Amino acid sequence: MQSYLQNRRIAQQVRRDRDGERTPQDEKQIWVVADDDDPFNPLNWPLLSRAKSVAVLSLLIFAQAWAGAADSVANTAASQEFGVSKVAQNLTTAMYLFGIACGSLFVGPISEPAWITLIISAFAFLVALLFLPETYLPVLLDWKARHLRQATGSDRYVSHHAASESFTQRLKTKLALPATFFTTEPVIAVLGGYLILLYALLFSFLSGFDYVFKNTYDLSTGLEGACFGAIAAGATAFTLLAPGLYSWARHRTAHVRGSDVLPEFRLWPAMLTGPLLPLSLFWLGWTASPAVTRIWSALGACFLFGVCFIAIYVSAYEYIIDSYAEHAAIALASITIVRYFIAGGIVMAARPMYEGIGVH
Structure with a gap:
């Protein structure tokens, strides 16, 4: 309309x-x-x-x-309802992520009911x-x-x-370009690999929070789901602060208002928050225990993870868009395909991993 x-x-x-x-x-x-x-x-x-x-x-x-x-927070109840293992129940999430990966080649994801x-x-x-x-x-x-x-x-x-070219001609010539970009462009491979790591961590939390919060602190299913709010709060905090931080950085670099910026300028939030990503994981892994500290410390680590996640994600996307201009959609599609395929696999592997090696 x-x-x-x-x-x-x-x-x-x-x-x-x-x-x-x-x-x-x-x-x-x-x-x-x-x-x-x-x-x-x-x-x-x-x-x-x-x-x-x-x-x-x-x-x-x-x-x-x-x-x-x-449906991640209802994994236990759903597996009991349908008489399947918790790992099998994770297929609902994994198949959705695989669908997004396949849809990125054409028009994007179609939501499930x-x-x-x-x-x-x-x-x-x-x-x-x-x-x-x-x-x-x-x-x-x-x-x-x-x-x-x-x-x-x-x-x-x-x-x-x-x-x-016509739509059909463009489809023939450009359908294979995402794979070409990911395998031949070092920038796409490096930033794509970093985003794959971020998504692997994020989607492993869908099953992992059962062990990090529900089992550790004996929370209900509802309160376990509420713990994801800490990641969302961190991501929201950076999102709200980002315009002001970018304006401050442009002013500090004597940038002329309205002119173009170098693509590398987009990476400074990722450079600042990148070292904090492993810090947030160590913080979460080694304090998520009633014997060590209360639940607020673990939630604080999730908040920091949310800040790092969105800062690195936005920086990488902005850098790729500025660098590849009219080919940015193809470059981003190449990352999206691999990212969601691997994230779907991580969802299936997360629960056995936590059962095998524990939260720490």
């Missing part, structure tokens, strides 16, 4: 700018590009419009994350359908070029995106 309204606004703008104009047909093509002050360019949107888009995307990400983790998850996912889908605008500039230029052709009666107005 929002994209449809965008298309209408671009058409109105073109008609105002080209009212009654007719362009001769015997001249060369005119490439439609974005001007610095084009209002439809997402880089020129007001803060409120950008914030709205970020909010809608955040809701979609929340729905996806919820679907992947919603595990009813609350279906309601959340449906709500997120409807919000995105109604309020999420188109932000991919080449597509917006396609729309503008089409309306210019209609307004002027000339076929000379074309966009680079529309003049490129």
